[in-house]
Amino acid sequence: MIRNKIQINQHLFYETSHSPSLVDIVGEEMLDRVVDFCFIENPYYPGKALLRKIQRKLPVVIKSYPSSNPILAQKDLASVVHARPEHLLIGNGATELITIIQNQLVAEMGIPIPTFSEYIEKLQHSGKVKLFQLPAGNQYQLDLDDYAEWLENEKLDTALIINPGNPTGQFISLEKMLAFLERMKHMNLILVDESFIDFSGDAVPSLIPHVASFSNLIIVRSMSKHCGVPGLRLGYCCTSNEVFLKKIKNVLPIWNINTLAEYFLTQLHDTDKEYHAARKKVIADVKLLYDQLCTIKGFEVYPTGSNFILLKIKFGPTAYDLQMRLLQEFGVYVRDCSNKAGLDKFHIRVSSKGRKKDKLLVKALRKLSTEDFLKLPRQRS
Template sequence: MPDIKFPVKRDLFLETTHSPALVDLVEPEIVSQLVDFCFIANPYYPTPEMMDELLAKIPEIIKAYPSSNPRLAREQLAQVLKINPEYLILGNGATELITLIEKELIRDIAIPIPTFSEYLEKLRDTNSARLFQLPVGDDYQLNLNEFGDWIDVNAISSALIINPGNPTGQFIGLDELKAFLARMAHLDVIILDESFIDFSGVEHPSLMPFLDEFPNVIVVRSMSKHCGVPGLRLGYCCTANEGFIQTLRQVLPVWNINTIAEYFLLMLPRTDLEYQQSVRQVVADVRLMYSKLKTLDGYKIYATGSNFILIRINFGMKALDLQMRLLEEYGLYVRDCSNKIGLDHYHIRVASQGEANDEKLARALAEISRDFI
């Protein structure tokens, strides 16, 4: 039997469709010995200097209420995004906004699968999800022409696109996307999730500068991902549709953003250079990681336009078993994608955690596959 070095509370995996936090899975004293490849977020931002500043401010800001005027925080974020601040809505994580958008604006929606589970779980009626299976033979690439034909044939009123896709990593170029959106102008709502767009490695990949051209589009982004701050619970959506904006702002609670998150937003304009450098480093890390994983026997490595990579296990071991072996024997935590509707039981997702940690994962995957090949 393999030597279990890091005992794991396996029962916690049965209680959520998301990955349990490492701090819950193992004893506190060994958390620092593990590497979390489920953590699909920027590992280089905030910088250590930003962390020090936040820590110094905590005694002051936790004694204060957040601002009752969200315009101030919106303006800081809009400055780095270079968009109209009136188009922005801040959320307590992107999941708060996904929930409100789907409950307030969506009647039925076309969803390419596999996808991020929140888009399936937060609908008013689960029967309103119309699932479009991405083809295995095309490596789960979304063909927008076929998707548009399917939407129209089935008379669906709304659509979701995640770009780059999660968990697939598939990336859609801006020209192709704009052509699709122009064709789909008759839809009530198009949700465009760009949470990973900054890691595409493409210059100016976002639709946000063109929102005025597409009034039925809402762009959603999770700052947990591109800014590396999941604990702050920060997300935002933006749209040029005044009706959407009014509806969503009316149902948001006052003070939905805490004071630490507000202060972080104030830091963004003066640390944008550091942020852009961190993104370039992540892109370089992912490309190196991809090149190493592609040399491994027994795995299919999918091309990616994000900071994570989808992997299929081709030597018979199920994803859950590989996840547990990596975690308990090597201290490496990957995402088992078995509960992603549209995938089989042989896919894992890994996010780059820097060159040294990525190398540990590549070696561990090679060692495990050698036992079967």
């Protein structure tokens, strides 16, 4: 526990639907005193050797223009995700591609909630979204049969699935996803976000190998999450639909990714074994963290197929109250999920930061749940 409370710029939490960055809320001089369990990452990749290689290349890279031929970067990426290069489009983060897909291809989209807020916000402003509330009593698990029936009843031609879910972490098997896609072939577009799928099993249960079988399928993935490089702003989509590809290409600017990101892509093939060893290490860490969290009284811990875990607070404080105390008193930053549509104010999300740091989180949550907050009135149902 930290003796002197950490000072926080609390107003920043009200100015965005996304979590404010740690450096903004505590200041650069306090970064070494806080562990960011809010930010979802792969803590083991890129490794030190690759980081040193990127550092050495930096003076050349920042003085160069990116390539004007996107197929070169697509080939680098295709070599590790096992897709056809012409089926891939690389974006300045997945959010660039999400925005383009929604603007260019979506008339009205069905979206299960809770979900990643970026999918809702822009569509809500244009009135192009219908929300499908996931049941709290079933830990917000998406039942694909119920979802398919709802989509058909609502006469929607576009649907979103995030697998594993964000912020829920709930995972849908490849077998069930393929059955859903087969049933919904009549729809115009099924958008599947697989940003966390690499943490769902030793063998990655992605739809990418099946993309040619479904002309209405677009897969979106954020490399910030599974590669741990959010600052490079890399994401990609994969589809066999030539009309979709052409419409997205026509909107992308010629130099939409920078030279540092391009250089990183050229290193993926040579570090592929290192990457898979890293993601499997994350999977093991998350399993251990999940088991440890389940031993703490006062929380409902949701099953996860990702590198983060959703918890419901059962003993009194709101997610915001708990977030602030963890941050100020323990130097632990977690995600308050109160502003996620479809969730109440008693959910937090935590990501794994490696076993040593995860112990700090477990210790802090256990202390607060067994001592301080037991004195507070219990939350009303």
